[in-house]
Amino acid sequence: MTVADRVREPRQTTSPPVQPRPRRVGPPLVMSAPAMAFFAFFAIVPLVGVVILSFTTWDGLGTPTWAGTANWAGVLSDPVTQHAIRLSVILTVASWLVQCPTSLLLGVFMAGRQRYRAVYSVLFFLPLLFSAAAVGIAYKSLLDPNFGLGTALGIDWLNKDWLGDPSLSMPTLVFVIAWCFIPFHSLLYQAAARQIPPSLYEAATLDGAGRTATFFHITLPQLKNTIVTSSTLMIVGSLTYFDLIFVMTNGGPGNATRVLPLDMYLRGFRSYDMGGAAVVGVLLVVVGLAVSFLLNRLGGSSRMDSQMDGL
Amino acid sequence: MRARTQRPNVVGGLVGTLWLVVTLVPIYYIVVTSVRPRADYFTSNPLSIPAEPTLTAYREVLAADFTKYLVNSVVVTVATVAVTVALSLMAAYVIVHNRSALSRRAFEVLLLGIAIPIQATIVPVYYLIVRLGLYDTLWALILPSIAFAIPISVLILVNFVRDIPRELFESMRLDGASEWSLLWRLVTPMTMPAIITVAIYDALNVWNAFLFPLILTQSADKRVLPLSLWTFQGSFTVNVPAILAAVVLSVLPLLVVYAIGRRFLVSGMTAGFSK
Numbered sequence: 001m002t003v004a005d006r007v008r009e010p011r012q013t014t015s016p017p018v019q020p021r022p023r024r025v026g027p028p029l030v031m032s033a034p035a036m037a038f039f040a041f042f043a044i045v046p047l048v049g050v051v052i053l054s055f056t057t058w059d060g061l062g063t064p065t066w067a068g069t070a071n072w073a074g075v076l077s078d079p080v081t082q083h084a085i086r087l088s089v090i091l092t093v094a095s096w097l098v099q100c101p102t103s104l105l106l107g108v109f110m111a112g113r114q115r116y117r118a119v120y121s122v123l124f125f126l127p128l129l130f131s132a133a134a135v136g137i138a139y140k141s142l143l144d145p146n147f148g149l150g151t152a153l154g155i156d157w158l159n160k161d162w163l164g165d166p167s168l169s170m171p172t173l174v175f176v177i178a179w180c181f182i183p184f185h186s187l188l189y190q191a192a193a194r195q196i197p198p199s200l201y202e203a204a205t206l207d208g209a210g211r212t213a214t215f216f217h218i219t220l221p222q223l224k225n226t227i228v229t230s231s232t233l234m235i236v237g238s239l240t241y242f243d244l245i246f247v248m249t250n251g252g253p254g255n256a257t258r259v260l261p262l263d264m265y266l267r268g269f270r271s272y273d274m275g276g277a278a279v280v281g282v283l284l285v286v287v288g289l290a291v292s293f294l295l296n297r298l299g300g301s302s303r304m305d306s307q308m309d310g311l
Numbered sequence: 312m313r314a315r316t317q318r319p320n321v322v323g324g325l326v327g328t329l330w331l332v333v334t335l336v337p338i339y340y341i342v343v344t345s346v347r348p349r350a351d352y353f354t355s356n357p358l359s360i361p362a363e364p365t366l367t368a369y370r371e372v373l374a375a376d377f378t379k380y381l382v383n384s385v386v387v388t389v390a391t392v393a394v395t396v397a398l399s400l401m402a403a404y405v406i407v408h409n410r411s412a413l414s415r416r417a418f419e420v421l422l423l424g425i426a427i428p429i430q431a432t433i434v435p436v437y438y439l440i441v442r443l444g445l446y447d448t449l450w451a452l453i454l455p456s457i458a459f460a461i462p463i464s465v466l467i468l469v470n471f472v473r474d475i476p477r478e479l480f481e482s483m484r485l486d487g488a489s490e491w492s493l494l495w496r497l498v499t500p501m502t503m504p505a506i507i508t509v510a511i512y513d514a515l516n517v518w519n520a521f522l523f524p525l526i527l528t529q530s531a532d533k534r535v536l537p538l539s540l541w542t543f544q545g546s547f548t549v550n551v552p553a554i555l556a557a558v559v560l561s562v563l564p565l566l567v568v569y570a571i572g573r574r575f576l577v578s579g580m581t582a583g584f585s586k
Contacts, residue, residue: 025484026408026409026410026490027401027404027405027408027409027490027493027494028405028490029409029411029413029414031401031405031490031491031494032402032405032406032414034398034401034402035398035399035401035402035421035461035465036402036417036420036421038398038454038457038458038461039420039424039458039462041458042436042439042454042455042458042459043427043461043462044420044424045439046432046435046436046439047427047432047435049432049434049435049439050431050432050434050435052435053434053435053438060437060441102330105322105326106326106327106330108323109320109323109324109326109327110327112323120327120328122573123331123334123335124330124331124334125569125573126338127334128515128580129562129565129566129569130519130558130562131519131520131521131536131540131561131562132519132521132537133521133537133538133540133541134537134558134561134562137540137541137543137544137555137558138337138341138555138558139337140544141344141551141554141555142337142340142341147352147357147551148357149340149357149358151356151357152356152357152358153358179333179334179337182330183334184580187577187580187581188581188584191581211320229584230584233584236426236428239428240428240429240430241430242430242521242522243521243522246521246525247521247544261430264431264433264434265433268433268437269437269526274434274438277433277434278434278435281431281432281433282431284428284430284431285427285428285431285432288426288427288428288431289426289427292426293426
C-alpha cells in the first residue's frame with residue numbers, strides 16, 4: 001500500500017458499493033520478480049558460490065569436499081599464480097597507457113563534424129563487429145613469422161615471431177587488445193566531446209587561446225567524467241580479460257602470457273583443480289569490484305550515483 | 312564549432328589516419344586471404360590481391376557444418392535477447408513507478424551486478440549448470456547469459472522509462488487500464504528506440520561470447536560460431552584461407568546489421584556508459 005492508496009481510501013466509503021476494488025498505484029513488484037530471480041540465481045548465487053568453492057576440493061565431476069584454507073595457501077604461495085598476478089598488473093597498466101590517450105584523441109577527432117571524419121568513424125567501428133575468437137585467429141595468421149605481415153612489406157623490424165617470443169608476446173597482446181577495444185572507448189569520448197558547449201571554445205578563441213591550450217584547458221577537463229568511466233572499464237576489463245589471450249597464446253610461450261583469468265581457467269578446466277580456480281576467481285571479483293568503486297569515488301560523481309539521481 | 316574548423320587539425324588528422332591504417336590492414340588481410348587459393352597462401356605476398364580469387368575456402372567452411380553453428384548462435388542469441396529485453400523492461404517499469412523500498416533495494420543490487428566480472432564466476436556457473444543437468448545444452452548458454460545481461464539492460468531502460476510523462480500513466484489508469492496493459496500499450500511503444508538499442512547491445516555480446524560456450528558446452532551439436540572458429544583453427548591447421556573465410560562468415564551477419572542500422576548499433580555499444 002502506498003501513501004496514495006491510503007489517502008484515497010476514505011473516499012471509497014462515500015462511493016457507491018459497486019465501485020471496483022481500490023486501485024493500486026504503480027506496477028506490482030511481482031512484475032520485476034522474473035528479472036530479479038534470473039539475476040539472483042545465475043549472478044548472485046555464483047558470486048557467493050565462488051567464495052564457498054574456494055574452500056573445497058573439486059575436480060569438476062564429483063561432489064566438492066571441504067578443504068579448509070588449503071586452496072588459499074596453495075594458490076597464493078604458487079609461483080605460477082604470483083607470476084600471473086604480476087602479468088595481469090603489467091597487462092592492465094600497459095593497456096591503459098596505450099588505450100586511454102589513443103581513444104581520447106580519436107574520440108575528440110571523431111567528434112568533429114567534417115565529412116572525412118564521419119567516413120573515418122564508420123570504418124573505425126569495424127573491429128567491434130569481430131568476436132574475440134575471430135580477432136585472435138586472424139591476428140595469429142597475420143603475425144605468423146613465415147607467412148604473415150613480416151614477409152609482406154619487406155620491413156625487417158616487422159619480421160619477428162611476435163607470439164612465439166616470450167619477450168614480445170605480451171606487448172603483442174597489448175596491441176591486439178587495444179585494436180579491439182579502442183573503437184569502443186573512442187565512441188564514448190566522441191559522444192562526450194560532442195556535448196561540450198561550443199561557446200566554451202568560442203570564448204577561448206576570442207581570448208587568444210591556441211589549439212593546444214584549448215585542448216588542455218577546455219576539452220580535457222570537460223571529459224573528466226568520461227575518462228573515469230572509460231578507465232574503469234579498461235582497467236576492470238584488462239584484469240579480467242580472457243577470450244583473446246586464450247585464443248592467441250593460451251598463456252604461452254611457457255607462462256609468458258598466463259594472466260590471472262587464464263591461470264584460473266587452466267587450473268580449473270585443464271588441471272581439474274576447481275577449488276584453486278575458485279580462489280583465483282575470488283581474487284578477480286574482489287579486485288574488479290574494488291577498482292570499480294575506488295575509481296568511482298576518485299571521479300567524484302559516479303556513474304551509478306548519477307543514474308540514481310531523481311529516483 | 313566554427314572556431315574549431317578554421318585551421319586544419321594536423322595532429323588529429325595524422326592520428327586518425329594512422330589509426331585508420333591500423334584498423335584496416337588486418338581486415339583487408341582477412342578478406343584477401345580468404346579468397347586466396349590455398350596453394351598460393353604459402354608462396355605469394357600476404358597483402359597482395361590474389362591473381363585468381365576463389366571462393367573454394369568458403370565452400371569448404373560451409374561444408375564443415377558451418378550452418379549448424381550459425382543456427383545454434385541464432386537460437387542462443389534470439390532466445391537470450393528476447394527474454395532479457397522482456398524481463399528488463401518489466402523490471403525497469405517497476406523500478407521507476409513502484410516507489411516501495413524493496414524496488415529501490417532491488418535496483419541497487421542490480422547496479423552492483425554491472426561491476427561483477429563474469430569471467431570470475433565461471434567455476435560456480437559451471438557447477439550450477441552441471442547440477443541442473445544442463446551441461447552441453449543450449450540452455451546452459453541461454454540462462455546465464457540472460458542473467459548477466461539483465462543489469463545493464465535494466466539500467467539503460469530505466470533511464471528511458473523515466474522520461475515518459477507521468478500524466479500519460481495517470482490518464483490511462485483513469486481509463487481503467489491495468490498495469491500489464493500500461494506496460495504493453497504505453498511503456499513498450501514509448502521506449503521502442505531504447506528497446507532496439509538494448510536488444511542490439513545484448514545481441515552483440517551474446518553473439519560474440521566465447522567463455523560460456525567454451526566451459527558450458529562440449530559436443531559439436533551445441534557449438535556456437537565463436538567456438539567453431541576456434542575448433543576450425545584446430546581442424547584446418549594448414550588451410551589458413553578456410554579459417555579466415557570462417558572468420559568473414561561469422562562477421563557477415565553483424566556487418567549486415569551495421570549497414571542497416573548503424574545508428575542503433577553505435578548507440579547500443581555505448582548505451583549505459585555515456586551520460
